[in-house]
Amino acid sequence: MPDFSTPAIMLRRIPYGDHARILTLLTPDHGKISVFARSARKDCRRFSGALEPFRILHAVIGDGRGRLAVLKEARTSDPLEALRSDFRSAALASYWCELVLSGTEEGAPQPDGYRLLHGALTALDRRHMAPAALNILFQLHFARLSGFFPALTRCRSCGVALDAAPDAVAVDIASGAMVCGRCFSGYGTHPLHSLSKGAMKALLWLAAADIQTAGRIRLNPGTRDACTRFLEAFIPYHLGRRPRSLDFLTHIRSRKKEEGRICHVG
């Protein structure tokens, strides 16, 4: 493999030996890629602070001796300064990176996935929209790109449209399909996640919006929390694992609620 340079987002870094690290980067054209960063822990000068979690960087990657490619150069494109010093934002960014790590195939081009994560991290850092709404938006777009976007427009069982369905509705987590209140009882043993019609409509609006448009949508706290709970159950179910960052996010949300403050964690 000849050397190539690429924009990249740091998804994960694992210490290797005393001085090196193995990094997982998300790039637009090479997708998720693992690289070996020699002396990354010892030599501050070589990568000069570029190898931090969720850092947006410009990387030069070359052929390694083994199976892993080698990181030859890395320069920070965007340090996301506000994000790194706010533990709530950092927890959200960790969660998104974990989703991308779990749901992205190694080596397959990911221009849309890269654009989504880049846009979400930048918006979180610059506070382009409320972190909670941004979290919902990111997860919806991630689900769409990963091929398991929930089908919320019609009842899976009787076919009734969302607007015409009775107030009580739910989503079948396994199939991602809406189930109306009339079909609950005979639906079988699939796990159902109850979700109001308002929350489903909010999900459909947000799914159709980009960050600029979504920033103007105001969600009431009940709808926002219901959408978040649903997506944080639905997406890990389809990825087959619960991201570790989700436990930390849950912890800081519950601490905020205990303190009686406004919970603005995504």
Next chain:
Amino acid sequence: MRCYPPSIRRLIQHLQTLPGIGEKTAERLAMHLVRVEKKDAEALAFSILNVKEKVRLCSRCFGLSDTDVCDICTSPTRDAGLLCVVENVSEMIAIERSGAFHGRYHILQGVLSPMDGVGPDDLRIHELLERVAEGGIREVILATNTHMEGESTAMYLSELLENRPVKVTRIASGVPLGGDLRYVDQLTLKRAMETRYALG
């Protein structure tokens, strides 16, 4: 390695489990131990056993100690009103070597790292809050590393401590002495410019 007798082979295998020791280095160390006098080998073996038997975490600061409370926590010459919070023992030792700090320490035993599943309950945060609540501390210096996890942990702690009657400070960061500006990352340079000081 087959050419060695079984006892030396066993020693080489054990030495190889130490960090940074490969097979060749393990062989060299083993051959050195074969050559040294018996009393020196016994002293080394005794030191290893002694460390395993005696060393524990200090019940106050969670640093390494041979006793229930370490020397730093019991020293009357250290300023009990200054508490420096660090990630691990190695950072405490680095600060001690600098000779710049004469207060006491609190060692968190790690930093918050959501992706690694390390949350507040995995660190010695509850014990830190208890120490502050006991009183007698006027300043808590957050000296976690300046990487993302260290910064997040410092921010988390500062929020936990904001309503307590202590001053909470963060160690400064900037250009290292003898450093070359060309190789310093942009965030560090930005902070160095923001926290510049007047000369003379």
